[in-house]
Amino acid sequence: MLYALILAGGKGLRLYPLSREKNPKQFLKVINDKSFLRNTVDRIRPLVNKENIYVVTNEEYLDKIYAELPDINRDNIFVEPENKETATCIGLSAVKLLKRDKDATMIVLPSDHYIEGDKMFIDTLSQAVEIAERRRGLITIGVSPTRPETGYGYIEMGERINGDIASYKVERFTEKPNIEVAKDFILKGTYLWNSGMFVWRADVFLREMEKYLPKMYKNLMTIYQHIGESTEHEVIKDQYSLIDGISVDFGIMQKTRKAYVIKCEFVWDDIGSFAALGRFLNNYRDNNISGNAFMEQSENCYVFGKDKLIIGFGIKDLVIVDAGDVLLVMDKNKEQEVKHLVNEIKKINELGEYL
Structure with missing residues (x-):
C-alpha cells in the first residue's frame, strides 16, 4: 500500500529569527494563509488516502502538529526522542510502516517546500511509485537548476529509462558543492538539484541501509522487534542514544546503486533561506x-x-x-x-x- 511520510521535526534555523525553536519554519504562514505543513498535507491528498498520511517529528512539536493537522490520526504521528538527521527519522518511520504493512511504499516529503502545478506534482510522484515498485529502486525528484546554488545537493543524470516524464538512472550525487563546481554543473547541463523528495519501498530502503549504514540498521531493527509492545517508547529512546545521525543523502543516496531520478516539470522552491x-x-x-x-x-x-x-x-x-x-x-x-x-x-x- 502507498503511504506519505512528511518530515516535520526540523528547526528551520536558516530562517531565524522568523523561524524559532518553538515555532519553526514548517508552521509559518508566509506564502499564503496556510502553513507549509498544512500545504504539504493538502498537496498529497489526491494521491494518498488521509488514513495513510504520516508525519515524523519530535516531542517538542507534538501539540502544534495536533493543532495544525486535526484531521490526521494521532497514531499517524511518529515521534523521535531527539533529532538524529534524516536517515534516522526516515529509517524509524520505515520500520514502523513495515510493521504495519510488509509491502509499504513510502513517499517522503519535506514539510517546507513551495510547489506550483499540483497535477504535475501528483503525476510525477505516481511515476516514481511505479518505478519504485517495478524496479525496486530509490527514487528522488530532481529540479533543473536555474542558478549556481551551493545550498543544494546535485544529481548527475545517467541512462534514460522508460516513463512519460523524463526519468534516469542516477550517475552520482554531489552534496552542496562550492560555487565554482556548481557553475560547472550548470554548464554541463546533465545535473539536477536534489529536491529532498523520495519514493521507495520500505523494505528496499532498509536493505540499502543494511549495506551502507549497518550500525543504524541494527539499532532500527531492535526497535522493529518492540513496536507495539509496552516497552516500545523506552526502546526507541535507548536505541536513539546509540545512533550517530547522518542525512539520508550522505548515508545512503550517495552510495546506493539503486538510485533513480525523475526530472520534475512543476515549479519547485525549497524555502530554506x-x-x-x-x-x-x-x-x-x-x-x-x-x-x-x-x-x-x-x-x-x-x-x-x-x-x-x-x-x-x-x-x-x-x-x-x-x-x-x-x-x-x-x-x-x-x-x-x-x-x-x-x-x-x-x-x-x-x-x-x-x-
Missing part, C-alpha cells in the same frame, strides 16, 4: 520587501517588515528581518551561515529567550 523566501516578496525600487518598508537609493535588499516602518537609505545587498523582539541585519552573502550565527547566540545564556 532568505534568498528563497525573498523571491516571493513584492518588488519595490529594486528591492524585495514585505510589510512596512521605504527604500531610498537602495538596491538588491530583502526586507521582511513587521509593525515598525523599516527605512533603507543608501544600502545594498542586505537582508533585514523584523521579527518583533529580534531585528536581523545581514549581508546577503552570509545567508548560508545563519545556523552558525544561531549556534553562537546559544552560547550566551542571557540571549536564550530570543531563540
Whole structure:
C-alpha cells in the first residue's frame, strides 16, 4: 500500500529569527494563509488516502502538529526522542510502516517546500511509485537548476529509462558543492538539484541501509522487534542514544546503486533561506520587501517588515528581518551561515529567550 511520510521535526534555523525553536519554519504562514505543513498535507491528498498520511517529528512539536493537522490520526504521528538527521527519522518511520504493512511504499516529503502545478506534482510522484515498485529502486525528484546554488545537493543524470516524464538512472550525487563546481554543473547541463523528495519501498530502503549504514540498521531493527509492545517508547529512546545521525543523502543516496531520478516539470522552491523566501516578496525600487518598508537609493535588499516602518537609505545587498523582539541585519552573502550565527547566540545564556 502507498503511504506519505512528511518530515516535520526540523528547526528551520536558516530562517531565524522568523523561524524559532518553538515555532519553526514548517508552521509559518508566509506564502499564503496556510502553513507549509498544512500545504504539504493538502498537496498529497489526491494521491494518498488521509488514513495513510504520516508525519515524523519530535516531542517538542507534538501539540502544534495536533493543532495544525486535526484531521490526521494521532497514531499517524511518529515521534523521535531527539533529532538524529534524516536517515534516522526516515529509517524509524520505515520500520514502523513495515510493521504495519510488509509491502509499504513510502513517499517522503519535506514539510517546507513551495510547489506550483499540483497535477504535475501528483503525476510525477505516481511515476516514481511505479518505478519504485517495478524496479525496486530509490527514487528522488530532481529540479533543473536555474542558478549556481551551493545550498543544494546535485544529481548527475545517467541512462534514460522508460516513463512519460523524463526519468534516469542516477550517475552520482554531489552534496552542496562550492560555487565554482556548481557553475560547472550548470554548464554541463546533465545535473539536477536534489529536491529532498523520495519514493521507495520500505523494505528496499532498509536493505540499502543494511549495506551502507549497518550500525543504524541494527539499532532500527531492535526497535522493529518492540513496536507495539509496552516497552516500545523506552526502546526507541535507548536505541536513539546509540545512533550517530547522518542525512539520508550522505548515508545512503550517495552510495546506493539503486538510485533513480525523475526530472520534475512543476515549479519547485525549497524555502530554506532568505534568498528563497525573498523571491516571493513584492518588488519595490529594486528591492524585495514585505510589510512596512521605504527604500531610498537602495538596491538588491530583502526586507521582511513587521509593525515598525523599516527605512533603507543608501544600502545594498542586505537582508533585514523584523521579527518583533529580534531585528536581523545581514549581508546577503552570509545567508548560508545563519545556523552558525544561531549556534553562537546559544552560547550566551542571557540571549536564550530570543531563540
